[in-house]
Amino acid sequence: MMFTRRPDGTLLLGDSHxxxxxxxxxxxxxxxxxxxxxxxxxxGAPLQITQRWQGVYASSALTSLLVEEPDEQTRVVTVTSGIGMTMSFGIAAESIDTICPENASAFAAG
Structure with a gap:
């Protein structure tokens, strides 16, 4: 079970696979x-659903994270399992550190 409060005060609920x-x-x-x-x-309070979203994701029995570099200027990263919301910020930071190491500290500082 995951939920997070958005800036407008609404909650984003999730999720099932x-x-x-x-x-x-x-x-x-x-x-x-x-x-x-x-x-x-x-x-401790009832919730009212105002919108629903259903995602369809890549899936692999071989890996939970697919990283490909089809050319020198392109990097494709996708999660192929149910760890996307949990790991997304770490995966993004690692990807940026890899492709732009000179900007790594700026990204970490926000």
Missing amino acids: VYGNTVDPFLDEWWTDRLVGEISKVL
């Missing part, structure tokens, strides 16, 4: 009800 060669385009409402119920318990 479905894996397979094909993914049903319809969401099982049970998962949303379960997530909202559990997060409501933690926050």
Whole structure:
């Protein structure tokens, strides 16, 4: 269960994962009800869903992170497992450090 408060005060809730060669385009409402119920318990207040988002992601049985450099000026990085939200900032910092080491300290400072 993950949730974060956005600058406008709304909460971004998540998330569940479905894996397979094909993914049903319809969401099982049970998962949303379960997530909202559990997060409501933690926050001590009922939540109202205003929007839904469903992502479809790359997936690999061989690696959880795909890094390719098709040419000298291009680097492609994608997560191929369920670690994207958790690892994204670290992956971004490492990628920037690799391709622009002279800017590494500026990125870390914000």
